[in-house]
Amino acid sequence: MELSKRKFKDDFKRMLTELYSMDVAQSAVTEQYAALGNLVRSYCSKKWNKTNQHYLDKKKKQAYYFSMEFLLGRMLKSNLLNLDILDTVRTGLKELGIDLSVLEQVEPDPGLGNGGLGRLAACFIDSIATCEIPGHGNGIRFKYGLFKQKFVNGYQVELPENWLQNGNVWETRRLNMAVTVSFYGHVWMEKTKSGYLIPHYEHDQRVLAVPYDTPIIGFKNETVNTLRLWSAEMPPQDESSDYWSYIQQRDRIETISEVLYPDDSNYDGRLLRLKQEYFFVSAGVQSIVRHYRKMNLDMTHLAEKVAMHINDTHPALCVPELMRLLLDDEKMDWEHAWNVTVNVMSYTNHTIMSEALEKWPIEMISTLLPRIYQIIQEIDRRYVLKMSTLFEKEIVERTRIIEGGHVKMAHLAIIGSHSINGVAKLHTAILKEKVLHDFFIIFPSRFNNKTNGITQRRWLMLANEPLSNMICDKIGNDWEATPTELKMLKAFRNDETTLLKLGAIKRENKARFADYVFKTMGIEINPDAIFDVQIKRLHAYKRQLLNLLNIIRLYLNLKDDPTADIYPRVFIFGAKAAPSYTYAKEIIKLINSVATLINNDQEIQGKIKIVFVENYGVSLAERIIPAADVSEQISLASKEASGTSNMKLMLNGAVTLATLDGANVEIRERVGSENIIIFGLTEKEVYQYYHDGSYHAVSYYENNPILKRVLDTLTDGTIQGAEAEGWDIFDSLVKYGDEYFVLRDFEAYVEAQKKIDHLYRDQIKWQRMALINIAGAGVFSSDYTVRQYANDIWDV
Ligand code: GPU
16 A cells, blocks of 8 residues: 555554554553554555455355464564555654564464464465455454463463453454354254245254454455454343343353364364354354345355355364255255255365364264254265265265264265365375275365465565565565565575575574573573474474484483584474373473473583473464574374475475475475485385384384483483473383384484584585575465465355
């Protein structure tokens, strides 16, 4: 947008006066932040309204991304960038004596997600608006985001994250668009003379779903889409109800949108979670159908105007909920309603891990959602009836929705969608060949791949301005709109000046991060050391342990010989564990204990250090990623569906140290095997081990003396303060079979780490690798990913 510095300064001062009756000198940073936030919102409000009006006037088909999680991160700078007023605002504020970067920190980081899945949803809605695709997010306005992590004596402690405490400048409450969601009670079907079945709900509990809308601003364009998050409230009071039962009832209802479940890739079958899922699904589907009705079109053509996307199985109840509205409200017959539903719905699978697959006990669903359960039963009955004529009994039994006393949500999502996608080529192949093979036999054409992506705006232009500026100096700014243009950087692969400049920028970013670490944690780290980064949820399959075992090995080397030629290294971890995931919490404690041991051992002269940042999240990622030299992507092959931090880190010039898992495979395709360090078992080898059961972890312990010595430190008192954890972890690896092949991959990992130590010493060579990684990262822009969704799946 057009905005002069002068106008901005006037607007800003006026806003401060309007909101707080203050001038700049009197105001506190919190007030300045709120004034700026409100101003930015007012700047986009016209475009927002116009976008909506345009969609309505042109009767545009719109996509709705249903997701339990949207891990947005702070919005202020991102909105300024996308409105193309970042520089104007920054210098305008400076002239008023205000530092924009200080105001940025005032904004709470809304943690409405656990990890990759939620952050993907956030990158997607940013890209959807940027690519001028008519598409919106639909989710829950959790009062409490993901817990705040603290370390107390090295143990993870969870504290509530009250992100809404000081209000949220970006949202608009729209009470007039509230809808009612119904739980419990009984349904009975009345057959009318004309043959329709009309449901009657008795004694059901009604919840008012109130939408809060946040504008999602496209990058330097006219599109402003909507993220609609629903909040659960008490419906208008019934005269007859008594006061105290009203209060109790209100509390019960508000609990629905109170807190995000802190589980990542793990299923927790609690009733409240099922309530949350149905709550935002029903509210979203109802409001979409209501909006469609405004256009006065026939309901049988819904799929021509609406696409609904099911982000993992959490919103799978979209399928029976749309059926319910079409059957009960629109009086459509089953076949037509089913046809419409399947054409509207699409589903993304984000994991092959069985512990993440949702399956709800029949009695839970049928009690909480009686009408929905009837519909699921009918979907299941018809599925079995139809497929039994075409396929063997066994395959139909294995793929049906209701089985073994449970409703299988993935089966519901697959049967009810016209498209099922995985999130990286390897992941999709495993779905087709292994995990969802039965479904692939039945619905081969529904399966497709959409490799994940990340937005280069947040993860390069905002997080790493020095690098972003340097890239513009070298190749201009076409890459901002067309990220594959980053490939032009390759022209500089042999230009020493460019390579050294790249190294200098990285060095500055590392120094800035080192300052931050010193100020916040009191740990001194050397910006000339290799910054080796593993940032992701703590999960056994992601193998933070493999990283740790190598660190212990290095430490033992240095203890044997303090002059050993080890290139200085800082190992940086960021990871939250689900509060109930004991093993993951034990690993956190162990890493922290090893950190205490190593960081305080004078003898090793600071050659290796461990920094485990507290409360890892989007804002911390924005500080760490620009400072990373090495990107650890070391999951057991086949287990990481895609990964997205791998893409963010390469985009910032880190070299990937990886197994051939998830999107790492495609990163290698882009940069060539000389510019990525690959090690470890392949997916085929892992499946072979499963097949022949021939993995015996204990023999690796017994036959590799280095590994044995490392593992023994877990139990021999070397690592103080984590004795119980050390034993549990030792046993999990040596005694209980080492589920994720940590010991099997140890030697290969050590060799790969040695290679990095060696490569880094030649800075020209290293920075060339960094450059080629940046140049190859363009294809992983979520702008491309969402265009593929829009073209191949949503048809918008
Ligand atoms: N993922 Br299932 C999550 O972050 N949470 C989940 O509950 C499930 C999957 C991740 C995958 O682990 C990661 O590999 C992928 O890149 C990401 O989803 C986005 O697809």
